[in-house]
Amino acid sequence: DPGQGGPASSRSLxxxxxxxxxxxxxxxxxxxxxxxxxxxxxxxxxxxxxxVTDGVKHSMNPFCEIAVExxxxxxxxxxxxxxxxxxxxxxxxxETIRTALAMGADRGIHVEVPAAEADRVGPLQVARVLAKLAxxxxxxxxxxxxxxxDDDCNxxxxxxxGLLDWPQGTFASQVTLEGAKLKVEREIDGGLETLRLKLxxxxxxxxxxxxxxxxxxxxxxxxxxKKIEVIKASDLGVDLSSKLTVVSVEDxxxxxxxxxxxxxxxxVAKLKEVGxx
Amino acid sequence: MVGGSVPVFDEIILSTALMxxxxxxxxxxxxxxxxxxxxxxxxNHYVQERGFxxxxxxxxxxxxxxxxxxxxxAGGLRFLRYGSLRGTVLGxxxxxxxxxxxxxxxxxxxxxxxxxxxxxxxxxxxxxxxxTAVSISCPPRPKAVNVAFLGCPGFAxxxxxxxxxxxxxGEILSAFEFMDAECMQLVGQHLHLARPVRESPFYxxxxxxxxxxxxxxxxxxxxxxxxxxxxxxTDGTVGTDQSKAQSLWALRERITEALSHDxxxxxxxxxxxxxxxxxxxxxxxxxxxxxxxxxxxYGHLGDGNLHLNVTAEAFSxxxxxxxxxxxxxxxxxxxxxxxxxxxxxxxxxxxxxxSKPPTAVQLMWQLKALLDPRGLLNPYKTLPAHA
Numbered sequence: 001d002p003g004q005g006g007p008a009s010s011r012s013l014x015x016x017x018x019x020x021x022x023x024x025x026x027x028x029x030x031x032x033x034x035x036x037x038x039x040x041x042x043x044x045x046x047x048x049x050x051x052v053t054d055g056v057k058h059s060m061n062p063f064c065e066i067a068v069e070x071x072x073x074x075x076x077x078x079x080x081x082x083x084x085x086x087x088x089x090x091x092x093x094x095e096t097i098r099t100a101l102a103m104g105a106d107r108g109i110h111v112e113v114p115a116a117e118a119d120r121v122g123p124l125q126v127a128r129v130l131a132k133l134a135x136x137x138x139x140x141x142x143x144x145x146x147x148x149x150d151d152d153c154n155x156x157x158x159x160x161x162g163l164l165d166w167p168q169g170t171f172a173s174q175v176t177l178e179g180a181k182l183k184v185e186r187e188i189d190g191g192l193e194t195l196r197l198k199l200x201x202x203x204x205x206x207x208x209x210x211x212x213x214x215x216x217x218x219x220x221x222x223x224x225x226k227k228i229e230v231i232k233a234s235d236l237g238v239d240l241s242s243k244l245t246v247v248s249v250e251d252x253x254x255x256x257x258x259x260x261x262x263x264x265x266x267x268v269a270k271l272k273e274v275g276x277x
Numbered sequence: 278m279v280g281g282s283v284p285v286f287d288e289i290i291l292s293t294a295l296m297x298x299x300x301x302x303x304x305x306x307x308x309x310x311x312x313x314x315x316x317x318x319x320x321n322h323y324v325q326e327r328g329f330x331x332x333x334x335x336x337x338x339x340x341x342x343x344x345x346x347x348x349x350x351a352g353g354l355r356f357l358r359y360g361s362l363r364g365t366v367l368g369x370x371x372x373x374x375x376x377x378x379x380x381x382x383x384x385x386x387x388x389x390x391x392x393x394x395x396x397x398x399x400x401x402x403x404x405x406x407x408x409t410a411v412s413i414s415c416p417p418r419p420k421a422v423n424v425a426f427l428g429c430p431g432f433a434x435x436x437x438x439x440x441x442x443x444x445x446x447g448e449i450l451s452a453f454e455f456m457d458a459e460c461m462q463l464v465g466q467h468l469h470l471a472r473p474v475r476e477s478p479f480y481x482x483x484x485x486x487x488x489x490x491x492x493x494x495x496x497x498x499x500x501x502x503x504x505x506x507x508x509x510x511t512d513g514t515v516g517t518d519q520s521k522a523q524s525l526w527a528l529r530e531r532i533t534e535a536l537s538h539d540x541x542x543x544x545x546x547x548x549x550x551x552x553x554x555x556x557x558x559x560x561x562x563x564x565x566x567x568x569x570x571x572x573x574x575y576g577h578l579g580d581g582n583l584h585l586n587v588t589a590e591a592f593s594x595x596x597x598x599x600x601x602x603x604x605x606x607x608x609x610x611x612x613x614x615x616x617x618x619x620x621x622x623x624x625x626x627x628x629x630x631x632s633k634p635p636t637a638v639q640l641m642w643q644l645k646a647l648l649d650p651r652g653l654l655n656p657y658k659t660l661p662a663h664a
């Protein structure tokens with residue numbers, strides 16, 4: 001029997017609410033743009049198959065952090081019963097899951113992928129994993145970041161919804177529970193679009209949904225005792241193979257210095273000289 | 278901060294901005310030799326690419342020159358870990374008032390041959406010679422940096438937390454900064470920076486830098502458990518990634534900015550014995566009462582350096598009178614320094630006497646007369662007018 005504070009009349013019809021905010025495997029740090037702590041430079045591997053991730057500090061995708069925050073807020077409002085944090089990737093994922101636990105998630109699931117194979121795990125593979133987990137754990141809501149800031153694919157949430165055949169509310173800037181439905185306000189090019197989704201559903205978070213909390217010390221300590229289950233994709237019957245191959249990863253071309261000119265006549269002459277006009 | 282490089286009468290301005298070349302960098306020893314006009318942040322990038330960092334870091338890094346840093350013996354945020362420029366600078370090339378080029382630009386860690394002349398020029402604020410090149414020892418770039426932001430219930434707990442830090446974190450401690458509740462309120466009000474922990478009378482920022490992420494995380498966890506368990510700290514958070522760590526540092530680094538939005542700011546930068554640190558702030562608050570808008574204390578507690586700031590709607594000579602010489606006499610009574618890192622420049626040259634005895638000032642005049650008899654170098658600054 002679900003606790004107090006939830007949607008009123010239809011409460012007894014629903015199984016206990018579970019929430020599954022997910023993040024893709026944690027990401028290498030971005031290069032520093034602001035001063036202070038020493039910078040971590042992102043480097044392309046000499047064989048051009050990707051970027052160097054060995055020894056680079058990994059952290060939670062910022063949009064996924066917003067998803068975790070939203071999940072925890074729903075739990076604090078007593079609208080959901082349990083928040084499970086999931087991450088799919090190499091061993092560094094566990095640190096990220098711990099951060100989610102410190103923010104207020106109840107338990108974690110780490111779908112372990114060896115580092116050597118992690119490069120080939122893309123949105124479709126993660127979506128397959130999440131779909132299977134959503135079914136296994138019988139969740140009512142899957143919350144993800146709208147996209148990962150390393151590949152900017154913006155596909156995992158949508159694919160997960162497709163595989164589960166669940167409704168989706170993407171680029172959410174506001175999420176409200178209205179009885180058995182979820183009202184999602186989405187940021188779209190033309191402005192804001194409001195959808196009503198029947199649960200269970202998939203929601204992906206955008207920047208303006210919330211400001212993630214800092215994990216406080218007492219919660220960081222408590223998080224150490226929370227459970228993280230470690231499983232393999234094969235335990236879920238998921239095939240992680242990909243039909244995509246990365247052909248090459250290269251640095252963007254070095255920017256050459258600009259040229260200053262004195263007058264507009266000089267500017268026109270220069271543009272003609274380089275064949276731009 | 279004290280008008281040391283501001284022309285006030287009939288001076289000619291000399292800029293070393295075009296002397297911005299790195300002369301050499303030895304990547305085993307980490308010794309950098311460069312011209313005085315190199316910008317600190319650019320030097321940091323240069324040595325970072327080679328696995329090192331500059332031994333100092335400050336808010337003005339994007340524009341300050343290394344020559345100026347040495348001439349003012351700049352302190353900054355890495356002081357606790359890497360020490361003073363007096364230790365990290367290995368050699369200088371200086372042009373004297375008569376045009377002599379003094380080449381003391383060695384890159385040796387140890388050289389006890391005669392008097393250590395470079396120490397005269399470090400911190401001399403350009404009054405004894407013009408620094409044209411610097412040889413400086415750079416530490417290896419830490420592989421793991423952690424930032425924790427904690428709330429303390431009282432100043433006694435802040436001091437105990439510092440002792441505990443030194444004991445449990447030991448060699449990986451790289452910064453220990455403190456700020457009071459008023460500072461937090463001001464950065465929230467004027468800069469809309471969110472308070473990351475429960476409201477507390479004091480906040481401390483602890484940074485660790487080391488070569489092993491696992492080892493450092495373990496030590497930090499140990500410290501946090503101990504501090505939380507013993508009530509030294511009532512709440513806290515750890516920067517779990519670089520952007521979080523920067524946000525936490527911003528709470529401390531942007532206090533000056535927040536103060537400037539609060540009104541006219543009277544700024545004091547003093548060195549005091551740590552036990553009496555906050556007493557000056559409390560005393561001043563009581564003394565000024567409603568005449569001041571805010572009286573705040575923050576700073577490099579690990580270095581014994583308090584930044585005391587008083588804000589008011591506008592400047593008033595009455596308020597200045599209530600502040601000075603009270604702050605200076607208070608500091609002098611604790612045998613503290615009336616200018617811990619900002620120097621004397623124009624604004625504090627006449628208060629030198631609060632922290633140095635007359636015999637010391639006398640010797641300073643003699644050295645100045647010896648090295649610059651015609652008073653060409655940065656006149657009207659640093660030393661009080663000769664009696």
